Amino acid sequence: MPQTSSTKQEIEAPSSPIRDKVRRHRSSSPASIVEVLDQFRKGAKSMLRSQALFTNRAAELEGKRGCVATREPQKKADFKKRKTLGSTSRRIGRAPRRPLE
Secondary structure, eight states, X not given: OOOOOOSHHHHHHHHHHHHHHHHHOOSSOOXXXXXXXXXXXXXXXXXXXXXXXXXXXXXXXXXXXXXXXXXXXXXXXXXXXXXXHTTHHHHTTSOOOOOOO
């Protein structure tokens, strides 16, 4: 089963012999085929760079997610405490209402 290329050398290795073979072929003009091969190589390099950036970003987010996951139970517990206090927690810090005159 073929594997996806993961380095610049793995991408350029098969494209160089193909380009040379096309240039030696005598029955047609190789310019357009060589141009397409070069575009393919550039696109593959760009995809490798993007993949590396996405991999790094995913690892960074996983690290942040781990920090958040450890704090999550504490937040839920605080929320449950506030919810059980109900409306009395709102009245604690206020002065009593006076009737309007």
